[in-house]
Amino acid sequence: MAAVDVETRLARWREAWPKALACWSRYTRLHDPRLCDSRLEAAAQGLSGSFAMIRLFDQSVVIDLETVAKLQLDDCALEILAHEIGHHVLAPATVTDQFRLLARMRRALPTLEAQAPLMANLFTDLYINDRLQRRAGLRMDEIYRRLARHAAAQGQPQGDVWTLYMGIYESLWQLPRGSLGGPTEDATLLGDAWLGARLVRVYADDWLHAAGRFATLLLPYLVAEREGKSVLGFLHDTRLAAEHADPRGGLEVEPEEVEGSLHPSEDPGITGAARLPVEAAPQAPQASGQLREPYEYGEILKASGIQLSDHEIAVRYYRERALPDLVPFPVRRRRAAPEPLPEGLEPWEAGDPLDELDWLQTLLQSPIVVPGVTTVRRVQGEQPGRELERVPVDLDVYVDSSGSMPNPQQRVSYLTLAGAIVALSALRSGSRVQVTLWSGKNQVTRTDGFVRDEDGILSALTGFYGGGTCFPLHCLRETFARRGAGERPVHLLMISDDGITTLFDNDEQGHAGWDIVAMALAKGRAGGTMALNVPLNWQQSRWSEPLLRAQAQQDWLIQPVPRMEELLDFAREFSRRHYQNDREVTSP
Amino acid sequence: MIVLWRVTTHCNLACGFCAYDRRLGGKRQQIDPAEVERFAALLDAYRRRRGDRLLLSWLGGEPLRWRPLWPLAHLLQERYGIRQSVTTNGSSLHRAEVREAVLRHFDELTVSVDDMGERHEQLRGWQGGWARLSDSLRALAEARRQQAAPLKLRANVVLMHDNLPRFAELCEALAEWGVDEITFNALGGQDRPEFYPAHRLLPEDVMRLRGQLPVLRERLAAQGVRLCGSAAYLGRLAASAGAQSSPVGDCAPGEGFLFIDEVGRVSPCSFTGADYGVPLEAIRTVEALEQLGEGYRAMQQRQRSAACSDCRANHVYGKFEA
Ligand SMILES: C[S@@+](CC[C@H](N)C(=O)[O-])C[C@H]1O[C@@H](n2cnc3c(N)ncnc32)[C@H](O)[C@@H]1O
Ligand code: SF4
Numbered sequence A: 001m002a003a004v005d006v007e008t009r010l011a012r013w014r015e016a017w018p019k020a021l022a023c024w025s026r027y028t029r030l031h032d033p034r035l036c037d038s039r040l041e042a043a044a045q046g047l048s049g050s051f052a053m054i055r056l057f058d059q060s061v062v063i064d065l066e067t068v069a070k071l072q073l074d075d076c077a078l079e080i081l082a083h084e085i086g087h088h089v090l091a092p093a094t095v096t097d098q099f100r101l102l103a104r105m106r107r108a109l110p111t112l113e114a115q116a117p118l119m120a121n122l123f124t125d126l127y128i129n130d131r132l133q134r135r136a137g138l139r140m141d142e143i144y145r146r147l148a149r150h151a152a153a154q155g156q157p158q159g160d161v162w163t164l165y166m167g168i169y170e171s172l173w174q175l176p177r178g179s180l181g182g183p184t185e186d187a188t189l190l191g192d193a194w195l196g197a198r199l200v201r202v203y204a205d206d207w208l209h210a211a212g213r214f215a216t217l218l219l220p221y222l223v224a225e226r227e228g229k230s231v232l233g234f235l236h237d238t239r240l241a242a243e244h245a246d247p248r249g250g251l252e253v254e255p256e257e258v259e260g261s262l263h264p265s266e267d268p269g270i271t272g273a274a275r276l277p278v279e280a281a282p283q284a285p286q287a288s289g290q291l292r293e294p295y296e297y298g299e300i301l302k303a304s305g306i307q308l309s310d311h312e313i314a315v316r317y318y319r320e321r322a323l324p325d326l327v328p329f330p331v332r333r334r335r336a337a338p339e340p341l342p343e344g345l346e347p348w349e350a351g352d353p354l355d356e357l358d359w360l361q362t363l364l365q366s367p368i369v370v371p372g373v374t375t376v377r378r379v380q381g382e383q384p385g386r387e388l389e390r391v392p393v394d395l396d397v398y399v400d401s402s403g404s405m406p407n408p409q410q411r412v413s414y415l416t417l418a419g420a421i422v423a424l425s426a427l428r429s430g431s432r433v434q435v436t437l438w439s440g441k442n443q444v445t446r447t448d449g450f451v452r453d454e455d456g457i458l459s460a461l462t463g464f465y466g467g468g469t470c471f472p473l474h475c476l477r478e479t480f481a482r483r484g485a486g487e488r489p490v491h492l493l494m495i496s497d498d499g500i501t502t503l504f505d506n507d508e509q510g511h512a513g514w515d516i517v518a519m520a521l522a523k524g525r526a527g528g529t530m531a532l533n534v535p536l537n538w539q540q541s542r543w544s545e546p547l548l549r550a551q552a553q554q555d556w557l558i559q560p561v562p563r564m565e566e567l568l569d570f571a572r573e574f575s576r577r578h579y580q581n582d583r584e585v586t587s588p
Numbered sequence B: 001m002i003v004l005w006r007v008t009t010h011c012n013l014a015c016g017f018c019a020y021d022r023r024l025g026g027k028r029q030q031i032d033p034a035e036v037e038r039f040a041a042l043l044d045a046y047r048r049r050r051g052d053r054l055l056l057s058w059l060g061g062e063p064l065r066w067r068p069l070w071p072l073a074h075l076l077q078e079r080y081g082i083r084q085s086v087t088t089n090g091s092s093l094h095r096a097e098v099r100e101a102v103l104r105h106f107d108e109l110t111v112s113v114d115d116m117g118e119r120h121e122q123l124r125g126w127q128g129g130w131a132r133l134s135d136s137l138r139a140l141a142e143a144r145r146q147q148a149a150p151l152k153l154r155a156n157v158v159l160m161h162d163n164l165p166r167f168a169e170l171c172e173a174l175a176e177w178g179v180d181e182i183t184f185n186a187l188g189g190q191d192r193p194e195f196y197p198a199h200r201l202l203p204e205d206v207m208r209l210r211g212q213l214p215v216l217r218e219r220l221a222a223q224g225v226r227l228c229g230s231a232a233y234l235g236r237l238a239a240s241a242g243a244q245s246s247p248v249g250d251c252a253p254g255e256g257f258l259f260i261d262e263v264g265r266v267s268p269c270s271f272t273g274a275d276y277g278v279p280l281e282a283i284r285t286v287e288a289l290e291q292l293g294e295g296y297r298a299m300q301q302r303q304r305s306a307a308c309s310d311c312r313a314n315h316v317y318g319k320f321e322a
Helices: A006-022 A039-044 A065-070 A074-089 A095-108 A113-134 A140-153 A160-172 A187-202 A207-225 A231-235 A255-259 A294-303 A310-325 A359-365 A414-428 A454-461 A473-482 A498-504 A513-524 A545-554 A564-579 B033-050 B069-080 B096-105 B117-124 B129-147 B164-177 B203-222 B231-241 B286-290 B292-302
Strands: A034-036 A052-055 A060-064 A340-347 A376-382 A394-400 A433-438 A444-446 A490-496 A525-532 A557-560 B002-006 B055-059 B083-088 B108-112 B152-159 B181-186 B257-260 B265-267
Touching: A006 A034, A006 A065, A006 A074, A034 A039, A034 A065, A039 A060, A039 A065, A052 A074, A060 A065, A060 A074, A065 A074, A074 A113, A074 A140, A095 A113, A095 A207, A095 A255, A095 A294, A113 A140, A113 A160, A113 A187, A113 A207, A113 A231, A113 A294, A140 A160, A140 A231, A160 A187, A160 A207, A160 A231, A187 A207, A187 B033, A187 B069, A207 A255, A294 A310, A310 A414, A310 A454, A310 A564, A359 A376, A394 A414, A394 A473, A414 A433, A414 A454, A414 A490, A414 A564, A433 A454, A433 A473, A473 A513, A490 A498, A490 A513, A490 A564, A498 A513, A498 A525, A498 A545, A513 A525, A513 A545, A525 A564, A545 A557, B033 B069, B033 B286, B055 B069, B069 B083, B069 B096, B096 B129, B108 B129, B117 B129, B129 B152, B129 B164, B152 B164, B164 B181, B164 B203, B181 B231, B203 B231, B286 B292
Parallel strands: A034 A060, A394 A433, A394 A490, A490 A525, A525 A557, B002 B055, B002 B257, B055 B083, B083 B108, B108 B152, B152 B181
Antiparallel strands: A052 A060, A340 A376, A433 A444, B257 B265
16 A cells, blocks of 8 residues: 555544444444554553554543554554444443453463453454444454464464464354464364354353353463464553553452353353253352452453552552441431531541531631642531530551561451451541551551541551561550640550550660550540450460450450451441441440 | 264274274364354255255264364254254263253264173273263163153164174163163274274174074063164175175165265265265355265266275165164
C-alpha cells in the first residue's frame, strides 16, 4: 500500500470511528479514540508492544498509528477500532469481569499464571472478532493474515500456540486449513482447534463461562512453548485494561473459577453429558466461596493493569474484607437529639462528613483552603438534662507485627483484618483512630496521630516488620503525655500474643512501662482491651504474671483468642459493643 | 447405511494381536473433527434423500479416548439426530460420566472381551481389566435399566486357538454382566503376522465351534442373550482356517456400508482403503456420496484389489446375523 501522509491517515481513522461504533449498535457511545501518530506519543499513553489498547476506567481507546503502518494495517481502521470497542462493550467490558476473567485464567494455568493476561486477551478477542466477522461483515481475518506475513518477514518462528489460535479462527469461519496460519497436518492441533471453536460456539452468550476451558485447552501448548516475544504481543491490547480503576470485587473465589478449569472435551456443555461427580477428582487447592489470599488478589489486580504496590493492594484488600463486618453507619435518633450547644471549633479532616465542614469559619481561618489543614468544623455540645447523646470515644490501637505474625500483604492476617474492622467501625461512629504497628526496637509505623483518614489507618495496619518483639512504650507515653483533660476519652486496644508482656518492660528512658500504661489509662478514661492470640488457659502460662496483675490492678479486659480466625469474632463483638449506635455504652 | 469410522489409531492397551497396540512404534493418526462434522451433514442429507436409516459407528484405536469424540457425538445427535455406536476396549467405562454419555448418545456399544479373567488381562496388557470391565458393564446395564435407555450392549470376542475352549464360559459371564448380544470374529493375520501363526484358529477349532454353537445359542437365548454368526459366516471362518480364499461375486460396494479411516479415506470396507479409498475432501455433495458405489464398482473392475479375492468383510458375511 502506498504511504499516506499523517493528516490523511488521521482523517481516515477519524472517519472510521462512528462506523466502528455502529458495528456494535446504533446506541454505542464512547468518546473519541486517541490516535497517536508516533510510537513515542503512544508510549506516553502507556501503549507499548501492541498497536492498540483500551482502558476501562475512562473507556478509552488508544491507537499507535506508526505501528499500525509498520504492520501494514493502515486500511484496517474500521476492523481495529471496532475490535477495541468490542473490549468495552462485549468482553471484558467491566473491570469486575476483567478480574473474574483473570482469576479463571490463572486458575487454569498452574505455573504459567504469568501468561494469564495475554491468554485472557486472546480469548476475549475470539468472541469480539467472531461477532465482527460474522455479524458485521468485517475482515477480521485480514488482520491475522497481515500479522502472520509480518512475523514471517521478520523471521519470527510460529509457535504452536499461535498455530492453534489461528486454527480456531479458521474453524470458526470455515476458512481453508492453514489460510491464517492454522494447522494443516498435525491432527492433535486440528482436533484442538476444532474444540476451541466448539467452545466459542457453545458458549456464544456466556464468554466468561468458557474462559477456564479455553486456558486449559491451551495449557499444554504453553508449557511446551514458553516462547519469548512473538506475534502474539501485538495483540495484547487489554494489558492495562483496569489501569486506574478502583478495584471492586475480585476478592471471592467463585465456584465457576474452581470448576471451570476443564478441558473442552470434558465439558458437559460440549459433550452433552450430565454433570456427574468425577471419581477421584483431584483436590481443588481452594474451595469455592472462599476468599482469596492477598497475594493472589494482588496478582489478579496487577494482571489487570492496576499499578499499585503490594502495600496499596493490601489496603484495598483489607478494606474490602472488613466491609461486611463493619457496624452500620449511625442513624440519627430524632427524639434523643439534644439541643445543640456550640462549643468551639476543631479541625475538619479528609474523611469527616462534608456537611460538618464549617465554611465560614474555615475561610475566616485562612482564605486559602487546604483540606485537612485549614478546614475546621464546629463542635456541638449538649444541653444538660437531656437524653444522653454518645460522646465518641477515640481508639488507640497497637498491632503486633513481630516475627510470630503473618505478613498481611502475602497471606490473610487476622490481626490486620480485626484491626481494620475495629478501626473502620470506630470511624463510622465518629471516633478518631490512631494505629501503631510495632515489632522490634525502632520498628514502628503509625498514623499521624488520631485521624479519620481510612487510607492512612489501613496503610499503617497493612505494614509488616516480622522482626523482634519490643512494645513501643515511647509511642504510648508521647500520645498520652500530650493529651489534654478536655479531649475525648480514648480506649486502648492491643492486638498481639504473649509478646504484649513487653508492654510492662522499661522504656528507653528507664521509666517503668507499668507507670506509662497507668498514665495512659488514666488520661484515656475509657479503659483498655487486649485481644491476644494465647491459649484459653493463658493464666497458667509462665509469662502470665504481668498480665494477671494488669487485669487486677489496671482493669484491662483480656480476651484470649486461641485461633487467629477467632480474632474476627472478637473484632465484630468489640465493634458492636463500642461503636454501634444503639446503646449508650462508652466504655467496656 | 452403516458408516464405520476409525477416527484414531491411538490406543491405551497393548493387545499382541492388534495393529494399534500401544507398544508399537510408527505414526499414529487421528481424523480432523471438522471433517467429521462436515461429512456428517452430508450423510444426514443423503439419509433424508434416500429415506434410509443411518448408523455411524466409531472405531479406533480406542475411540472413547479420542478427545473430540463426545463433543462430536453430542453435536451430531443434537443437530441431525444421527444414530451412533462405538466399539471399545471398555477401559474408560469405569467413569460414571462416560457411562452416562454412552447412554445419552449411543444406540449400541460393543465392548471387546476375549477371554476369562487374567487371561483377558494378559491378552490386552491390562492389569485389573477383567474386574473393571465386569463392574463397568454391570453398572452400565443397571443404569440403562433405570433410565430405560435404548442402548444395545454387545460384546465381541476375537476367537483364537487358545481361547476357544473357554468361549462358552466367557459367553455365560458376559450374559451375567448384562450383555444383550455376543458376536465373534476370527483372529486375523494381517495386523500382527508374528502373533498369528501360533494363535490362529485351526480348521478343527472351527468345526468344534460349529458343533457347539446351536446348544450355546439356545442356552444364551434362554437368558435373553443373542449369540450372532450366520451359517455363511461360519463357512467363511472355516475357509480362513483352512487357508482357502473366499472371493465374493458382488458385495454391493458403497451401498449400505462405508468405512472411513483416520486419514479420511472412504472405502467400501476396512480392507480396501489403500486401493479404493476416496479422500473425504473429494466428497463435498450428496451427489458425490451417491456416486461412490458406482466408482467403487468401476475400480473393482478396472483394478481389483487383492482384498476382494479373499473377502473378509464382516458385513458381507452376516457376522451380526444368527
Ligand atoms: C481394533 S479394535 C478397536 C476398538 C477398541 N479398541 C477395541 O478393542 O474394541 C476393533 C475390534 O477389532 C478386534 N481386533 C483387533 N485386532 C484384531 C485381529 N488381529 N484380528 C481380529 N480382530 C481384531 C478387537 O478385539 C475389537 O473388537
Ligand atoms: S484391539 Fe483395541 S484395545 Fe487392543 S490394541 Fe487394538 S485398538 Fe487397542
